[in-house]
Amino acid sequence: MEWKVKTEKVSYNLEAFVKDIGQDFLIAVWGGERPHIGAVAVAQPRPSLKDERVTSATASVFCFLGHKEDIIAKETAERISSALNANVTVTAGIHWDNMDDTAIGLVVENSRDLVTMIIERIRAEKGVSRIL
Numbered sequence: 601m602e603w604k605v606k607t608e609k610v611s612y613n614l615e616a617f618v619k620d621i622g623q624d625f626l627i628a629v630w631g632g633e634r635p636h637i638g639a640v641a642v643a644q645p646r647p648s649l650k651d652e653r654v655t656s657a658t659a660s661v662f663c664f665l666g667h668k669e670d671i672i673a674k675e676t677a678e679r680i681s682s683a684l685n686a687n688v689t690v691t692a693g694i695h696w697d698n699m700d701d702t703a704i705g706l707v708v709e710n711s712r713d714l715v716t717m718i719i720e721r722i723r724a725e726k727g728v729s730r731i732l
Contacts, residue, residue, distance in 0.1 A: 601618075601619070601620045601722075601725060602617070602618065602619040602620070603617075603618055603721070604616065604617050604618070605618065605714065605717050605718060605721065606714075607710045607713050607714050607717075609706070609710055609713075611703075611706060612631065612632075612696065612703060612706045612707045612710055613631060613710060614629055614630065614631035614694065614707070614710045614711055614714050615629070615630055615631060615714075616628060616629045616630075616714055616718060618718055618721075618722070620722075623686055623687075624686055624687040624688065624689075625680060625684070625686055625687075625688045625689070625722070626688075626689050627676065627677075627680065627688065627689070627690045627691070627718065628690075628691045628692075629672065629673070629676060629690060629691065629692045629693075629694070629711065629714065630692070630693050630694060631694045631695075631696075631707070631710075632694050632695040632696040633695060633696055633697060634695045635693050635694070635695070636693035636695065637664070637691045637692075637693045638663065638664055638667030638668070638669035638670075638692060638693040638694070638695075639661060639662065639663040639664065639667055639669040639670040639672070639673040639674075639691070639692050639693075640661070640662045640673060640689065640690070640691050640692075641659045641660065641661045641662075641670070641673035641674045641676065641677035641678075641689070641690045641692075642659060642660050642661075642677065642687070642688070642689050642690075643657040643658065643659040643674075643677035643678045643680070643681035643682075643687070643688045643689075643690075644657060644658055644659075644681060644687050645657050645681050645682055645684075645685045645686065645687070646658055655682045655683075655685050656678075656682050657677070657678040657679075657681035657682040657688075658678075659674045659677045659678045659681070661673055661674045667693075669692035669693060669694055670692075671708075672692045672694065672707075672708065672711045673690045673691065673692040675711070675712075675715075676690045676692065676711060676714075676715050677689070677690040679715050679719070680715060680718060680719060683719045684719065684722060684723075692711075694707060
């Protein structure tokens with residue numbers, strides 16, 4: 601399974617490429633005037649520290665010098681890993697010139713919507729609510 605998905609908002613839309621590799625997932629997220637790879641996050645599911653009946657995830661992140669996509673890469677990897685109980689690698693590279701705080705907020709919101717779309721599509725294609 602491999603496919604692309606894109607947010608369709610008024611502005612600051614993001615795209616993602618999703619590929620399953622066995623039970624794991626490789627996801628690239630990009631957007632803006634100069635898409636690139638600015639950060640990479642790797643997440644692994646684990647029992648929640650608060651309630652071991654709940655699946656959470658732990659992530660490690662590498663961010664290239666001068667880039668700020670680490671937060672989006674980490675959150676994306678952790679959410680997908682815990683939702684699908686799978687190992688996940690995410691690359692993120694997003695760039696628009698002269699962004700203010702409002703624009704950055706819209707990018708973060710769009711990234712969260714993109715993650716929800718990814719989780720819902722994987723669950724639908726696999727025919728289960730949680731990948732095991």
